[in-house]
Amino acid sequence: MLSHGRFAAFCLTLLLCAVAYGQQTKLLVDVDHRTQTSLNGPWHYIVDPYRGGWGNNPEKADLNGYAKNAHTNSVGGPTEYNFEKSPTLNVPGDWNTQKKELLFYEGLMWYEKDFTYHPKAGMRTFLNFGAVNYRADVFVNGQPVCTHEGGFTQFDCEVTSTLKDGDNFVVVAVDDTRTVERVPTLKTDWWNYGGITREVSLVEVPEKYIDDYSLQLKKGSENEIDGYVHVTGASAGTEVSVSVPALHVTKTAQTDGDGRAAFSFKAAGLQRWSPEHPQLYDVAMQAGSDELKDQIGFRTVEVQGDKILLNGEPLFLRGVCMHAETPYKTGRAWSQQDAETLLGWVHEMHGNFVRLAHYPYDENFTRTADRMGILVWSEVPVYWSIDWASPAAFASASQQLHENIRRDHNKASVILWSMSNETPVSDARTEFIHKLTVLAREQDPTRLITSAVVTHFTGKTAVMNDPLGQYLDVLGYNEYIGWYMGKVDEIPDYTWEDPMGKPLIMSEFGGGAKAGMHGDVNTRFSEEFQAKLLDEQFAMFKKIPFLAGLTPWVLMDFRSPTRQLPGLQDFFNRKGFISDQGEKKKAFFTVQRYYGELQQKPE
Ligand code: GCB
Secondary structure (H helix, E strand, O other), X not given: OOOHHXXXXXXXXXXXXXXXXXXXXXXXXXXXXXXXXXXXEEEEEEEOOOOHHHOOOOOOOOOOOHHHOOOOOEOOEOOOOOOOOOOEEEEOOOOOOOOHHHOOOOOEEEEEEEEEEOOOOOEEEEXXXXXXXXXEEEEXXXXXXXXEEOOOOOEEEEOOOOOOOEEEEEEEEEEOOOOOOOOOOOOOOOXXXXXXXXXXXXXXXXXXXXXXXXXXXXXXXXXXXXXXXXXXXXXXXXXXXEEEHHHOEEEEEXXXXXXXXXXXXXXXXXXXXXXXXOOOEEEEEEEOXXXXXXXXXXXXXXXXOOEEEEOOEEOOEEEEXXXXXXXOOOOEOOOHHHHHHXXXXXXXXXXXXXXXXXXXXXXXXXXXXXXHOOEEEEEOOOEOXXXXXXXXXXXXXXXXXXXXHHHHOOOOOEEEEEEEEOOOOOHHHHHHHHHHHHHHHHHOOOOEEEEEEEXXXXXXXXXXXOHHHHHOXXXXXXXXXXXXXXXXXXXXXXXXXXXXXXXXEEEEOOOOEOOOOOOOOOOOEOHHHHHHHXXXXXXXXXXXXXXXXXXXXXXXXXXXXXXXXXXXXXXXXXXXXXXXXXXXXXXHHHHHHHHHHHHHOOO
16 A cells, blocks of 8 residues: 555646546546446547647647537638548447458547536546547547547546537547557567557546545455545544445445545454465445445465465466457457456466456456456556656656556455566566566555566576566566477477565466467478477476476567568467467367476465
8 A cells, every 4th residue: 555645646647647647547446346327339420630620730630630620611711521421330349340441540530429418416526448549538529638648548527617518429539550669669570559548438526535445355365355445535533334245344444534444353254365266255335325346366476485375375377478369250359258268278287377458458358357366467558668758758657556556456356466578678678677676566565566578688598687577576588498498309408597585477478379270390380390489398397496486488479561471470479378269279188288287286
């Protein structure tokens, strides 16, 4: 938990960053348990590669531009756009996979939707977006209501005073242009799916409402719950209650001057959450006229030497990396069905862990992981080369981290916050990510901090001495022996050294295969080659005593602009164990067999 002083300093930093970079968003939590009016469905769109809808100033919205949603000719000239007559895109959904001509489009896109609304007296209304990639400038009834940057996190715009009783409209300028100071930056190995990629809704809350809470099992305890409920706008002494009916617990506490009510109580008979028994409890919170429910699992996670302990017991993480790519259809995944299909495959492989690479996923994924009992590595898109010296890049990275933690810090499944992936070693990058680790620990001292780094070899020895390691609880090392370097047959000859004495997750390894392509074990892109490479990797892992988990690359093929081999890749990264059309490759069964064996072994 943040101390008050540090919390204030952190808020000030975020506020200054927000002001400097034009963001004015609030963050509701647990939105899926609040009453919502959905704005999902068809929205009109206008593609705007020359940015005409902004008016003459490319930096600032011209309210007489497309934001106005004009229907008739204005005085002094014709109106040369018309949302009403423009085609539609489905929301949620990326634009790239909805229209053939938009597959490669990157840039500015205007969205518009008409809706009817009847605001309730005494309530505040927020327009909530699950995610918009990358920048969103939001206008309601022609008025700017908020701006948000970062393509994978939820945000809200307060629209209480902008909404009218009856007909309303919302316009969103979505811009997914890649730039140097954005996070991620110019180059990624995944498709830059643009658009309003997650759900949109109106959410009503009372004047004073619960905007954050943390209820966690106390380390070393089997049934003591610690935490807080924060009520925005509450005066000191406001009564807040927390109850867990199944455990016959109801507790009350008063808010302090910051609107925070602290809780610490015993819950006799509590069943701890684990992958084998993903027990979730209905939890009800109340503060004034605001009531909020959640389903929370209680468990502890910690590191002891080179082991990861869940509920005090060492466990081995049988995991896999994935991308938020929709199974069978491609495009950006968001729905509960997407989550259930992808995480269902993790279960089928006898997995108990998933690395949600390389950015925060829709809340459907962490909710589903909570229910299914799959542990989660959750990451922000500090990926490859970021502009480490840029204050804007740091502001964006820390904001995305904050938004990710705030949304998911009551999910039992999430055990690791990952700060970054495969960042080239330099003092500037180590300091940048170190600062992120400090923020993450302040915001959530109950979970473990990690990062995936690149492995450097001396001959056939990997010494895990990336300087970032000193700031992490768990080391993540990516290695591609047998694919980008070295020979498959020689993989078991490689040895690993852990001078820092910390647990290791082999956070990526693997090779490509085109589903249905067969050949001998030496033929690249054959299913046999990919399966053999994994088998040899598993032989090497058996000799690494400090290995605490595995997340091979990758569960399912995914679109990437850098994978161009005609007939083999066709703009897909083919390292999936399952094709984008859901065909299981031999590698799937290789991992399944190995994880099945590990599952049988005592830790
Ligand atoms: C990596 C990256 C991942 C890529 C993968 C690959 O190291 O972390 O994003 O997709 O390698 O397939 O090369």
